[in-house]
Amino acid sequence: MTPEEALADLAAGADPERAASMRRYHKAERTYLGLSNPQIDDCAKAWRNALDVPARVTLAEGL
Structure with missing residues (x-):
């Protein structure tokens, strides 16, 4: 899995x-997807199950 694929997984659940609302609250210029923590946790669990440790490290470095 590439960082781009991981970001696409996250973006699929964007609200x-x-x-x-998050952009207004945080007042920081960055990308907001509007994801909840459980949504992010679900993606992370799927990635952990699909990737071995070296691939997870590579993904983390890319993100």
Whole structure:
């Protein structure tokens, strides 16, 4: 899995309304997807199950 694929997984669950709310609250210029912690946890668990340790390290470095 590439970092781009991982970001696409996360973006698939994006909530634009929640992202806008987060952007207003944090007042920082960066990309907001509006994901909940459980959504992020689900992606991370799937990646852990699909990748061996060296691949996870490579993914983490890329992200």
